[in-house]
Amino acid sequence: AQNVLLSEDFANGIPAEWTNEDISGNDAIWTWCNDPASGQGDGCPAIWNDQINQQMPFASASATNGFITVDSDAAGNITHTSELTIPSLDLSTEDAVWIEFQTHIGVFTFAAEGNAILRVSSDGGTNKTAYEIFPGLTTSERWSANPEEVSIDISDSAAGEADVLIQWQWTGSFEYNWNIDDIAIYDADPRPANDMRVNNFYAVSPNFATPASQVSPFGFIADIENLGSLSQTNATLSVSISDASGEVFSDELVYASVGTDSVAENVSFDNEFTPPMM
Numbered sequence: 001a002q003n004v005l006l007s008e009d010f011a012n013g014i015p016a017e018w019t020n021e022d023i024s025g026n027d028a029i030w031t032w033c034n035d036p037a038s039g040q041g042d043g044c045p046a047i048w049n050d051q052i053n054q055q056m057p058f059a060s061a062s063a064t065n066g067f068i069t070v071d072s073d074a075a076g077n078i079t080h081t082s083e084l085t086i087p088s089l090d091l092s093t094e095d096a097v098w099i100e101f102q103t104h105i106g107v108f109t110f111a112a113e114g115n116a117i118l119r120v121s122s123d124g125g126t127n128k129t130a131y132e133i134f135p136g137l138t139t140s141e142r143w144s145a146n147p148e149e150v151s152i153d154i155s156d157s158a159a160g161e162a163d164v165l166i167q168w169q170w171t172g173s174f175e176y177n178w179n180i181d182d183i184a185i186y187d188a189d190p191r192p193a194n195d196m197r198v199n200n201f202y203a204v205s206p207n208f209a210t211p212a213s214q215v216s217p218f219g220f221i222a223d224i225e226n227l228g229s230l231s232q233t234n235a236t237l238s239v240s241i242s243d244a245s246g247e248v249f250s251d252e253l254v255y256a257s258v259g260t261d262s263v264a265e266n267v268s269f270d271n272e273f274t275p276p277m278m
């Protein structure tokens with residue numbers, strides 16, 4: 001079982017001892033929002049629930065008691081590099097260090113991948129190691145999950161070190177916003193041992209309506225991801241189709257092994273479904 005070395009849910013705002021700045025000089029700093037449903041203003045970001053973006057208010061576990069955000073949209077058409085830094089931590093007695101937090105980001109100009117990052121220093125800030133928070137998230141996809149639950153092993157930069165700085169840095173230009181909440185630092189991997197999810201599932205009939213003489217089978221394919229701390233053996237994904245009379249099709253796909261922090265992509269089910277002629 002892991003021990004908590006530091007936790008912050010922002011119920012009382014941004015801690016005064018944390019460093020909060022926009023090193024570009026454009027004043028796009030992190031602000032505190034006490035109500036995710038309030039909309040833009042008073043430190044809170046806009047809610048992008050329009051037809052194109054279809055986003056809900058930030059949904060971290062404790063968002064309603066406060067969270068932090070950079071409202072890049074409110075900053076306007078400027079390029080900012082917004083940094084929030086936890087002051088020096090003495091982790092010299094720790095063999096492992098993990099950080100976990102909940103987050104949500106929307107980008108428009110610069111990809112989140114490579115520009116919204118976690119940085120860790122063990123020498124007072126002179127040298128920093130960057131860790132990806134949103135790998136693969138570009139301006140084409142725009143939005144992360146809400147919330148994205150992030151766990152990062154920073155042991156190589158922080159474990160056994162006496163002067164550790166931890167920093168969130170976002171370089172953006174007229175993006176949407178980046179929200180963070182429920183930060184915790186642990187002395188071991190906090191992830192559950194077994195945590196699988198389906199990222200994408202495709203099962204699309206070739207046509208909405210098809211003449212009975214032209215009915216054809218269609219198949220099923222999915223991407224699954226192992227978010228847990230252990231490799232998974234013989235994980236089983238099931239598909240079932242039912243109509244008013246009950247189940248009319250089912251199949252199972254067994255994955256021999258899915259390693260931790262890995263995705264099994266584009267594996268098809270063996271069987272296809274042929275819709276009944278109506």
